[in-house]
Amino acid sequence: MKYSRFLHSPKYAFTLVEIMFTVFIIGILLSVAVPNFIQARRQAVRKSCISNLHKIDWAKDAYIMDNHLYLDAEPTPAQLYPDNGTGYLRSVPTCNSGGVYTINPGNQFPVCSNGATEQHIIGGD
Numbered sequence: 608m609k610y611s612r613f614l615h616s617p618k619y620a621f622t623l624v625e626i627m628f629t630v631f632i633i634g635i636l637l638s639v640a641v642p643n644f645i646q647a648r649r650q651a652v653r654k655s656c657i658s659n660l661h662k663i664d665w666a667k668d669a670y671i672m673d674n675h676l677y678l679d680a681e682p683t684p685a686q687l688y689p690d691n692g693t694g695y696l697r698s699v700p701t702c703n704s705g706g707v708y709t710i711n712p713g714n715q716f717p718v719c720s721n722g723a724t725e726q727h728i729i730g731g732d
């Protein structure tokens with residue numbers, strides 16, 4: 608009971624200025640940290656998408672070489688990553704920001720539908 612009296616004693620309470628100063632400092636720290644977290648997340652999503660585009664490009668090139676096709680051949684998603692996991696990619700690559708991939712012919716890079724707005728393009732970093 609002695610400890611409880613110590614905590615509730617007005618002599619040891621925080622003043623309004625101390626509390627406001629603490630909230631002000633926390634606010635400054637959050638105003639610096641939150642935009643950086645958002646930026647880091649956006650960059651991680653972008654790099655993940657670019658990595659997927661490189662994988663699709665590699666799988667497309669491998670498919671064209673294995674089947675002795677011309678470079679302007681455009682493999683279908685079912686040829687690159689069939690449902691049973693036996694294709695050139697084991698799983699269907701998905702963009703973390705909801706973009707949709709277009710494979711394109713072998714002489715063009717694959718693209719993400721968010722490429723123009725979110726910089727999800729090969730060579731964009």
Ligand SMILES: [Zn+2]
Binds near residue numbers: 706727
């Ligand atoms: Zn994307």
